[in-house]
Amino acid sequence: MTKWIYSFEEGSANDKDLLGGKGANLAEMSRLGLPVPPGFTITTQSCINYLDNPDFFDSTLKEDTLKAVTNLEKKTEKTFSGENPNLLLVSVRSGAKFSMPGMMDTILNLGLNDQRTQLLAKQTNLDFAYNCYRRLLQMFADVVYGIDKGLFDDCLAQFEQMQAKTVHNLDLYEHQELINQYKDLYSKHGYQFPEEPNQQLYGAIQAVFKSWNNHRARIYRELHQIPHDLGTAVNVQSMVFGNSDQTSGTGVCFTRNPANGEPKLFGEFLLNAQGEDVVAGIRTPEPIASLKISQPEVYKSFRDYATILENHYKDMQDIEFTIEKGKLYILQTRNGKRTAKAALKIALDMVDQGLINKEEALLRISPASISQLIHPVFQESALAKAPFIVQGLPASPGAATGEIVFTADRAKEAHQEGKKVILVRQETSPEDIEGMIVSQAIVTSQGGMTSHAAVVARGMGTCCVAGCGELNISEENKILSCGPLVLTEGDIISVDGYSGRIYSGEIPTTLVEHNQDLQRLLSWADEVAILKVRANAETIKDLQTAMKFGAQGVGLARTEHMFFGQERILEMRRLILADTEEETREALNRLLEFQEKDFYQMFQAVQDKPMIVRLLDPPMHEFLPKDFQEIEILATKLKKSPEKLVDCIESLQENNPMLGHRGCRLGITKPEIYKMQTEAIFRSAIKLHQQGQEIKPEIMVPLIADQKELEFIKNYLVQHIDQLFKQYDQEPFPYEIGTMIELPRACLTADKLAEEANFFSFGTNDLTQMTYGFSRDDIGKFIGQYKELEILPFDPFQMVDKEGVGELMKIAIRKARQVKPNIPIGICGEVGGDPSSISFFQKIQVTYVSCSPYRIPAARLAVAQATIQARS
Numbered sequence: 001m002t003k004w005i006y007s008f009e010e011g012s013a014n015d016k017d018l019l020g021g022k023g024a025n026l027a028e029m030s031r032l033g034l035p036v037p038p039g040f041t042i043t044t045q046s047c048i049n050y051l052d053n054p055d056f057f058d059s060t061l062k063e064d065t066l067k068a069v070t071n072l073e074k075k076t077e078k079t080f081s082g083e084n085p086n087l088l089l090v091s092v093r094s095g096a097k098f099s100m101p102g103m104m105d106t107i108l109n110l111g112l113n114d115q116r117t118q119l120l121a122k123q124t125n126l127d128f129a130y131n132c133y134r135r136l137l138q139m140f141a142d143v144v145y146g147i148d149k150g151l152f153d154d155c156l157a158q159f160e161q162m163q164a165k166t167v168h169n170l171d172l173y174e175h176q177e178l179i180n181q182y183k184d185l186y187s188k189h190g191y192q193f194p195e196e197p198n199q200q201l202y203g204a205i206q207a208v209f210k211s212w213n214n215h216r217a218r219i220y221r222e223l224h225q226i227p228h229d230l231g232t233a234v235n236v237q238s239m240v241f242g243n244s245d246q247t248s249g250t251g252v253c254f255t256r257n258p259a260n261g262e263p264k265l266f267g268e269f270l271l272n273a274q275g276e277d278v279v280a281g282i283r284t285p286e287p288i289a290s291l292k293i294s295q296p297e298v299y300k301s302f303r304d305y306a307t308i309l310e311n312h313y314k315d316m317q318d319i320e321f322t323i324e325k326g327k328l329y330i331l332q333t334r335n336g337k338r339t340a341k342a343a344l345k346i347a348l349d350m351v352d353q354g355l356i357n358k359e360e361a362l363l364r365i366s367p368a369s370i371s372q373l374i375h376p377v378f379q380e381s382a383l384a385k386a387p388f389i390v391q392g393l394p395a396s397p398g399a400a401t402g403e404i405v406f407t408a409d410r411a412k413e414a415h416q417e418g419k420k421v422i423l424v425r426q427e428t429s430p431e432d433i434e435g436m437i438v439s440q441a442i443v444t445s446q447g448g449m450t451s452h453a454a455v456v457a458r459g460m461g462t463c464c465v466a467g468c469g470e471l472n473i474s475e476e477n478k479i480l481s482c483g484p485l486v487l488t489e490g491d492i493i494s495v496d497g498y499s500g501r502i503y504s505g506e507i508p509t510t511l512v513e514h515n516q517d518l519q520r521l522l523s524w525a526d527e528v529a530i531l532k533v534r535a536n537a538e539t540i541k542d543l544q545t546a547m548k549f550g551a552q553g554v555g556l557a558r559t560e561h562m563f564f565g566q567e568r569i570l571e572m573r574r575l576i577l578a579d580t581e582e583e584t585r586e587a588l589n590r591l592l593e594f595q596e597k598d599f600y601q602m603f604q605a606v607q608d609k610p611m612i613v614r615l616l617d618p619p620m621h622e623f624l625p626k627d628f629q630e631i632e633i634l635a636t637k638l639k640k641s642p643e644k645l646v647d648c649i650e651s652l653q654e655n656n657p658m659l660g661h662r663g664c665r666l667g668i669t670k671p672e673i674y675k676m677q678t679e680a681i682f683r684s685a686i687k688l689h690q691q692g693q694e695i696k697p698e699i700m701v702p703l704i705a706d707q708k709e710l711e712f713i714k715n716y717l718v719q720h721i722d723q724l725f726k727q728y729d730q731e732p733f734p735y736e737i738g739t740m741i742e743l744p745r746a747c748l749t750a751d752k753l754a755e756e757a758n759f760f761s762f763g764t765n766d767l768t769q770m771t772y773g774f775s776r777d778d779i780g781k782f783i784g785q786y787k788e789l790e791i792l793p794f795d796p797f798q799m800v801d802k803e804g805v806g807e808l809m810k811i812a813i814r815k816a817r818q819v820k821p822n823i824p825i826g827i828c829g830e831v832g833g834d835p836s837s838i839s840f841f842q843k844i845q846v847t848y849v850s851c852s853p854y855r856i857p858a859a860r861l862a863v864a865q866a867t868i869q870a871r872s
């Protein structure tokens, strides 16, 4: 018989699939002997069954829940229903396999009703008992019936006003009157609060199941690529009360600093409060260090438990705790969410402490988060002059500028209008998730380092400053003020997530490129990785950046990009539109000079590393002007008539340029361009050789479909290179001629191409275009809908299509290696830098991936992870 419910003693940390992360960790902590209030976990499979068929609850789960409650009553020696004065109250919390903070629902203090609240009041005090009861009524209404929580706050505020007292000074009759008003809110919405504790529990469990599918939870799962079919577990746990008195409290604490990784307890707590008060950021909590002063014994025990948990899980923990009348309870632990910077520091520190090894450290960092480590910071000189507004808590690093918006909805709208926005709120709540995703930064006036805004922003890698207490924010009037300064929606501010400082106006940013921790980790990555990482780069600046980021060579220098400077494009246009041989020669000579200079500098920049130069690829008309005014200017410069130029430009137009006169087809019909480029490559290489630098030029021919095309081009290039060696009196040195593989026919005839080529490089941009028949420039028009309709869950130009394009690649590799077993084969299309495609490339045995400079660090990590994962 399937077991639907596990008591905490029955599970372990390995049961995350079944018990969810929270349930598995509660079980593990119970096994470790930590002070965990007893309880039980209803499995994720129960949730899946219930969502499939709600009758499952009545037919199966209800009975098991009752049994689990009876067991809990025995264990705690308390009762959940009836009038026994030893009251068992429980919390009901969601807990999926992957943590989704605040996205699903929680209800506390279940088991209270009119009678039992009076019993609780006798044992404790009136204020405490009714405070618990009101919280239950409010949460239950919201979670189970969807009644707006705010209505209860308004009701309380009005009641206090009417009575001219605070809620803490009410007598029994007044408390009861307020409870009746809360219950009236239920009736107004057509509901009744169930007095019977078991009925409360049944309602709460089903509501938590349903919250798996609420809008914000779905959005969160999409953002973090969590599958929608996992379901959530439900944890039912006996309550301990952090709101009992001034020796009670509740808090959240990380075992290390989640913003920068510093190895020091980092947390906060609220005296006389319940858990959600901390997370919701409604009251500003105190730092954990102050517990050391107020309750040194409790602090010491907490520190010891934190160490036990961190050493046990070998990772930084995010721990929730409650102190009830001086006794400490641990309510939850999980691997803490952290910024990329903190993740890196923690992983390196744990290697140094001997807690994990280098390979584990490499697996701990997500390649996608690496971009945050080469993130922007404000330019120091500009920062010094910027008008400072306010200082808050540096909750999540980054430097961002944008227009102020006050609501998540407005953030979404403005984002769609193409604006960069900063979401400014008193506090954020899980409903704000979509607005938070599209914002450059998030600023709150309330809440601490573990408030919703802080935790979620860190998880997303978004800059965040929380708890700017001096800011007065009116979300309704769309106004923010700080002293005499008043700003409204649309005004520009700049947010520094490192210092927590906020400035008005825009501040320019620069990129941090030197991160020693990152360099250390990536040096370990290079030691283990099988695949090499090269750069796609053709300007000196890009090349230098690529080398700084650890590129192991250049996999693709697209030479057409070198013709776009003002002087150069004129010569290219002169060449294309030449009427005489002399004009052609003149233009070629000038282009030769430019290219030679470029290649000379590039060879110098890459030093002893390989560099593949690809010969001209795009069709000619891409270099020509379209606008008549521009054509007239060009005609004057070239001393030709505008009409003639128009005719000539029109004659070069093609119906399907992507399938037209481009790539090697140009090289065959207009060999003078490829010859000029080859001459430029060899003149610079010979010069550097003669200056003592060893260079092995690698020339790549684009868009080959047939062996004969490659043979034709190779023949004339080789002849030309032989002549150049003679002309410059240079002993021939080795060089290579290879081809792009970017057409399905090239894949299918790769054995024949391998006879001619020294190397291959997959141009997956064109290969994907030609395989799917999707224009790479027009896919944006339909990919969104394709994703929504789940016809294509990803864009194949960004992530490799293993089934189609990948199969062609496999055929090509197999055939090529039958002819040349050691032929180097790279990938230089966009997917070459996609971490999620890299393990596939390793599996099909390519030699290297090549990507744009800023993607290199992430790719270096991803190739190492692919190697480690392939071993396990």
Ligand code: PEP
Residues within 6 Å of the ligand: 556, 558, 617, 742, 762, 763, 764, 765, 766, 767, 828, 829, 830
């Ligand atoms: C490719 O097609 O994948 C490629 C790298 O070449 P380009 O993008 O320049 O066509």
Ligand code: MG
Residues within 6 Å of the ligand: 702, 742, 763, 765, 766
């Ligand atoms: Mg291409």
